[in-house]
Structures are given as structure tokens and as C-alpha cells.
Amino acid sequence: MQDEQQVWIDATLASLDGLQRASAPAGLHARVMARIAAGKPKRIILRAPMVWLAAAGFLLLVGLNGYALLHHHGNGDGSLSRTHAQPGGPLPGNPLVEEYFAPEPIL
Amino acid sequence: MDEALLIRSLKDGDAAAFATLVSLHANRVYNTVLSLLQNEADAEDAAQETFVAVYQAIKTFRGEAQLSTWIYRIAVQKALESLRKKNRRKESSTGSEAAQVEAAPFHHPGVALQNKERAAVLFRAMQTLPHNQRAAFTLHKTEGLSYAEIAEVLEVSLASVESLIYRARQNLQRALSQYWEEQKR
Numbered sequence: 001m002q003d004e005q006q007v008w009i010d011a012t013l014a015s016l017d018g019l020q021r022a023s024a025p026a027g028l029h030a031r032v033m034a035r036i037a038a039g040k041p042k043r044i045i046l047r048a049p050m051v052w053l054a055a056a057g058f059l060l061l062v063g064l065n066g067y068a069l070l071h072h073h074g075n076g077d078g079s080l081s082r083t084h085a086q087p088g089g090p091l092p093g094n095p096l097v098e099e100y101f102a103p104e105p106i107l
Numbered sequence: 108m109d110e111a112l113l114i115r116s117l118k119d120g121d122a123a124a125f126a127t128l129v130s131l132h133a134n135r136v137y138n139t140v141l142s143l144l145q146n147e148a149d150a151e152d153a154a155q156e157t158f159v160a161v162y163q164a165i166k167t168f169r170g171e172a173q174l175s176t177w178i179y180r181i182a183v184q185k186a187l188e189s190l191r192k193k194n195r196r197k198e199s200s201t202g203s204e205a206a207q208v209e210a211a212p213f214h215h216p217g218v219a220l221q222n223k224e225r226a227a228v229l230f231r232a233m234q235t236l237p238h239n240q241r242a243a244f245t246l247h248k249t250e251g252l253s254y255a256e257i258a259e260v261l262e263v264s265l266a267s268v269e270s271l272i273y274r275a276r277q278n279l280q281r282a283l284s285q286y287w288e289e290q291k292r
Binding site: 008012015019024025031 | 134138151158162215216217218250276
């Protein structure tokens, strides 16, 4: 019984002897090239008009924010109201400016 | 095409050279990954990944080993990565860490007709081997590589390959004995 088993095991271990190489499926190269092309990151080309548009948008944003800072002030209750800037001095009623121009405490 | 010239052309990004490389090594790569993965769809995927990796890494190829050795190395790595991923997916669904064995028997297309059934049993037993033993045994049996060539592919010593294949045979003996006992019950 043991001999029969060992004969079978030996024959099984030898069953790959003389094995012929499996052939790769047709079209392998094409599929490899497709994978390579799919894996390449897309190049983003910046055109001049796009750059100018982005720069203009940025300047507009800065301008609007600057306008908002100059022409809005606090009412003491946390709300904001419009006021005109006083020429030649710090803007009264502007919480941002008052914080920096607050009078020094008397010691 | 002379190998040195082929490598130079590949490094220059020559598309025709890459097509030549694929045609020269396609069967070698596919047979290796198929024998390791025992699944045609997985093998095709691994073969494609191997050649993509070759394409991307050819500029770093220093020529210390033969081109075929280097390609075998990548093919074995890709196949083992695929096996690890598959085992992780099966582990998470069964909760078991035991070696995952494919349910369906694998019939290698290159096996002689009279050996088909025994070969299917052997391939099933090979699934239970640790990956390094499986790689060494597969390269020896299905690609006919010598121990020295396997040592270069796996980047281990000749003594390590001898040990890996000896242990693989011992493990396969045990697995086949078990199979014999189960069939006789």
C-alpha cells in the first residue's frame, strides 16, 4: 500500500516533466501599450489668455476685499454699517483701526 | 537583435524595440505567471503588469544580470503580489489565514495528455507552498531553469535555492500523501 502510494506520489511530482510553455494570448503588446498610455498623467497646458484671466480675477478679489475694509466699520453691537473714510487720519468707528490706534492707558 | 543593442534602443524609448522585447519574452512571462497563479485571467493581468513595469524601469536597468533574468524577476514579483492581494481578499471574507486553495482544478495547457490529471493534483498541492518555495519550484519545473538561474532571478544564494526546492518537495510529498489518503477513504 505504502509502495503504491509512493509510486503515485513520484509519478505526480514528475507530471510536469516535458511541459510545453503556455503561449501568451494574442494582442498582449497592444494591451500593454494601452495600459502605459492610460497610466500617463494628463498634461495641463496653460494658455496665455487663461493666465491673464486668473490674474485679473485675483486682482478683482484683492480690490473688493480692500474696498470692504476701507468702507465698512463696526456699530459697537457687532454689526457693520457704511461710513465714509475721513481723510488724513484713522477711520473713526472702524473696529479694525481702533484696535491699533487705541489710546494708551493712564498708569 | 543583439541584446546590448536592444537594451540601448529600449533606453532611448524606441517603440519598435519594445515591441520586439514583448514578442521575445511574452511566452516566457506568461508561462511563469500562469504556472504561479493557476488562473488565465490573473495571469494575463500579471503579464501585462510585468511588461508595463519593464517599460517604466528599463532606464534603470544596469545590465548586471541578463535581460531575461531581470524580466523573470519582475514577472515573479508581479505574480506573488497578485497572490498576496487575492489571499487578503479571501481572508477578509472567510476570516481564515490558512493557505487559500482555488476550488477549480487548474489544467496547464502545456501538460502532456497522459499527465493531465496528476498535474492538476500537483498544481493544487503547489498552492499550499509558501511563496518562496512555490516560486523556486515553479521556475524549475515549468520554465526549466537551473538552480543557478533561479538563484539569480530570486536574488538568493544557490544553497538557498537548493533548500527551497528540497523543502518544497517535502511539503508536496506531505500534501500528496494527504490527498491519497482522502481519495482512498
